[in-house]
Amino acid sequence: MIYILLPAYNEGKGIKILIEEIHREMKKQEEAFHILVIDDGSTDGTGDAAKEAGMDVTLEVIRHQANQGLGRAVQTGFRAARERGKENDIAIVMDADNTHPACYIPELAKKIREGYDLIIAGRFIKGAKEEGVPVLRFFLSRLSNSWYRLILPLKGVSDYTCGYRAYRIKLLNEAYDRFGDRFIEEDGFTCMFEILSKAKKLDARICQIPFRLRYDLKKDPSKMPVLHSIFRSFIRSLKVITR
16 A cells, blocks of 8 residues: 655645646556545645545545644644555655656566665656756755765755655554654754655665656745755754764
């Protein structure tokens, strides 16, 4: 079983398109899947739009009454996947804004079945491509990832911040057994770096695949203040590696 986790905050315009794309891709694979939409306090009908799109697929919407941030939404999604899944099932986390094409789900799942525990869809490796990314975001993402590589070197990892990842549920179980809810303490996008930091302590087998980031297909405006978030993450990441 593949659990597809979609943390979403005010993605009402695009989430229906993404769910329909996931459905088409998974239908070709003829593989059991379950979509979990974590509606993180949206005010634009994101959860209702997801339910409408998911009428003919296995889909649940889990709602936060108020916006709690990406880290809390991913935490909720992991908890739900662990409750429903078995150890060798797969949890795939995607951004809910159409920037992460569903066509990479089979390759991510394949790598888990080859023996890896955590797979990153990476932007900074041969074969990857980014389309429509604003210039400031383009350069700041590279700056932040250079910083993360400096303070937490991980063999074979160049993209520490992309949220498009696959996790073996066994790894998630081990992480929560060891760290409890401290597995994810960051509420912002620094949680993606934090997860890798904790996974390293568990000796997780990690690899990357190249993917095509489609920022040009994003339907809703970004909710992240880029400059503030990047520089805040530099400070937060130092706290992460000293925990």
